[in-house]
Amino acid sequence: MTGSIKRRGVLAGMGALFVGACSRIADTGAGSSLLSAAEDWHRKVHRLLASREALAPEFAKADISPFFRGNGSQTVDTEAYRASEANGFADWRLEVRGLVDTPLSLSMENIRRLPQRTQITRHDCVEGWSAIGEWTGPQLSTLLDAAGVREEAKFIVFHCADNLNGQDYYESVDMIDAYHAQTIIAHMLNGEPLPARNGAPLRMRIERQLGYKHAKYLTAIEAVANLEGIGEGKGGYWEDRAGYQWYAGI
Amino acid sequence: MKKHTLSTRIWHWLNLVCVAILFMSGLNISNGHRRLYWGDWGFAPEHAWLEVPRFPGWMTIPDYYSLAQARDWHNLTAWPFALGLLFMWGAMLANRHFKRDLVTSREEWRWSAIKDDVIEHLKLNFEHGDGKYNFLQKLAYGLVLGVFLPMMVFTGMAMSPGIEPAMPWLVDILGGRQSARSLHFIFAFLTFGFFVVHIALVLLSGPAAQIYDMITGGVLDEPDPETPQESEGETT
Numbered sequence: 404m405t406g407s408i409k410r411r412g413v414l415a416g417m418g419a420l421f422v423g424a425c426s427r428i429a430d431t432g433a434g435s436s437l438l439s440a441a442e443d444w445h446r447k448v449h450r451l452l453a454s455r456e457a458l459a460p461e462f463a464k465a466d467i468s469p470f471f472r473g474n475g476s477q478t479v480d481t482e483a484y485r486a487s488e489a490n491g492f493a494d495w496r497l498e499v500r501g502l503v504d505t506p507l508s509l510s511m512e513n514i515r516r517l518p519q520r521t522q523i524t525r526h527d528c529v530e531g532w533s534a535i536g537e538w539t540g541p542q543l544s545t546l547l548d549a550a551g552v553r554e555e556a557k558f559i560v561f562h563c564a565d566n567l568n569g570q571d572y573y574e575s576v577d578m579i580d581a582y583h584a585q586t587i588i589a590h591m592l593n594g595e596p597l598p599a600r601n602g603a604p605l606r607m608r609i610e611r612q613l614g615y616k617h618a619k620y621l622t623a624i625e626a627v628a629n630l631e632g633i634g635e636g637k638g639g640y641w642e643d644r645a646g647y648q649w650y651a652g653i
Numbered sequence: 654m655k656k657h658t659l660s661t662r663i664w665h666w667l668n669l670v671c672v673a674i675l676f677m678s679g680l681n682i683s684n685g686h687r688r689l690y691w692g693d694w695g696f697a698p699e700h701a702w703l704e705v706p707r708f709p710g711w712m713t714i715p716d717y718y719s720l721a722q723a724r725d726w727h728n729l730t731a732w733p734f735a736l737g738l739l740f741m742w743g744a745m746l747a748n749r750h751f752k753r754d755l756v757t758s759r760e761e762w763r764w765s766a767i768k769d770d771v772i773e774h775l776k777l778n779f780e781h782g783d784g785k786y787n788f789l790q791k792l793a794y795g796l797v798l799g800v801f802l803p804m805m806v807f808t809g810m811a812m813s814p815g816i817e818p819a820m821p822w823l824v825d826i827l828g829g830r831q832s833a834r835s836l837h838f839i840f841a842f843l844t845f846g847f848f849v850v851h852i853a854l855v856l857l858s859g860p861a862a863q864i865y866d867m868i869t870g871g872v873l874d875e876p877d878p879e880t881p882q883e884s885e886g887e888t889t
Contacts, residue, residue: 418677418711418712419711419716421673421677421714422677422710422711422713422714422715422716423716425674425714425715425726426715426716429715429722429725429726437729438725438726438729439725440729441725441728441729441731441732442725442728444732445728445813445815446815449813449815449816449819452816452819452820453815453816453818453819457818457819458818459814459817459818460817460818460821460824462693466693466694468694468696470697472696472697525693525694525830527812527814527830528686528696529685529720529724530685530686530720531682531683531685531686531834532686532688532690532694532695532696532831533690533693533694533695533696533830533831534694534696535693535694610814611814611815611817611818612814612815613814641721645719645720645721646719646721646722646725647720647721647724648721648724648725648728650815651814652813652814652815652816653724653728653813653815
C-alpha cells in the first residue's frame with residue numbers, strides 16, 4: 404500500500420517536473436513563437452494538400468442530428484435583441500463595410516432574395532463534439548462581390564450582437580475562406596429560421612474550420628487590411644480572450 | 654556491431670519526449686469534452702459510448718485546464734512525432750532492422766512457441782537464443798511502430814476540419830470524425846499501456862545497462878560460432 408503511494412508520488416513528481424519545464428518553455432519568447440509557428444505550418448500544409456476550392460464533406464438528410472446543440476452565447480441579452488426577435492427580425496440589418504467600394508446595409512428580406520446555397524455539413528467544436536445540420540443562406544462571396552472588396556483587403560471580420568463575459572464576439576477569416584463556396588451567411592437551420600441558440604437571425608458557416616469561427620448573431624461584415632485595430636488584435640473573441648488558434652482548421 | 658543503431662537511438666529518445674508531451678497535453682484536451690462517440694457526430698450523454706474521467710493537473714500539460722494552450726503543445730509536438738516516425742520507418746527499412754529483427758516467422762506464431770515465450774517471460778527469463786528479439790518483443794515493437802503510433806497520426810489528422818477536404822476518404826475509412834476521435838483515445842491508451850509494460854520490463858532486466866545501451870548503442874552479443882545453429886524450418 405505504502406509502496407503504491409510512494410510510486411504514485413514519484414510518478415506525480417516526475418509529471419510535475421515535466422509539466423513545469425514545459426510551462427517555462429512556453430513562457431519564453433522563442434517557446435511561444437514556436438508554438439504559434441506550428442499553427443502556420445498546419446495551415447500551409449492544409450492549403451498545400453487541398454485546393455482553395457476543396458469542399459468539406461456534405462451529408463445526406465438522414466445524417467442530420469436530431470437536435471443542434473448551441474454553445475457559447477445561447478441568446479443576446481439585450482432589450483433590442485428581444486424586441487427584434489419578437490417581430491421576426493424584420494428590422495435586423497447586416498452591414499457590409501470597411502475596404503469596399505459600395506458599403507451595403509441589408510435587411511433579412513434582401514438576404515433571403517439573394518441566390519441561396521443549402522448544405523448539410525458537420526459542425527466540429529474545438530471541445531471535441533460534432534453535430535450535423537442543414538444550413539441555408541447566400542454565399543459570402545455574393546455579398547463581397549456586390550460591395551466590391553478593394554485590393555488591399557486581406558481579411559474579412561464578422562461583427563456580432565452578442566457579448567460574452569463582457570467582450571463583444573467577433574471573428575475573422577482570410578480571403579481564401581471568405582470566398583470559399585461553402586462559406587455562407589446562414590439564416591436557416593434544417594429548413595427553419597435559425598433558433599436563438601444557433602445564432603438567430605444570421606450566422607456564418609466556415610465549414611473548413613472549427614465552430615468558434617462560425618460567428619453568430621451577425622450584424623456586420625468588414626473588409627480590413629490587417630486585424631490589429633479590432634478587438635485585442637488577435638482576430639477573434641476566443642483568440643483574444645484565451646489564446647485560441649486563429650487558424651482553426653486543426 | 655552496435656546493439657542499437659544511431660537512428661534507432663535518436664528516434665527512441667525523440668519519440669519518448671514527443672509521446673510524453675502529446676499524451677499529457679491530450680489529457681488536457683480530453684478534459685474539454687469528456688465523452689466519446691462513434692460515427693460522424695455526437696454531443697450529448699445519450700450518444701456517448703464512454704464517459705472519460707477528468708484528468709488531474711499533475712497529469713496534464715499545462716498543469717491547469719487550458720484547451721487553447723494544450724492544443725498549442727499538441728499541434729506543435731505532432732510535427733516531430735509524425736516526421737520522426739516516418740524517419741524511423743525509412744531508417745528501419747534501409748538498414749534492414751525491420752526485416753532482420755522485427756519480422757516474425759511462421760514458426761513463431763505456433764501456439765506452443767508462443768506459450769513457451771510467455772512462460773519464459775513470466776519466469777523473468779529474458780535470455781533468448783539467436784535473433785535480437787523474442788516473439789513477444791517483435792509483436793510488441795511491431796504493433797507500436799506499425800499500428801499504434803501510425804494510428805495516432807492518422808486518427809489525429811482525420812479530426813482536422815482543414816485536412817478533411819483534402820482526404821475525406823481518411824475520415825470515411827475510420828468510420829467518421831467521432832469514431833476517429835474515439836480511436837485516437839483508444840490508441841493513446843494502448844500506447845500508454847505499452848509504455849508501462851516496456852518500463853516494467855526494462856526495470857526487471859537491468860535498467861542501468863538497458864538505458865546505457867540505448868544511449869551509447871551498446872554491443873551486440875555475437876552468436877557463438879562454436880555452437881551449431883539450430884534450425885527447425887523447412888530448410889530441405
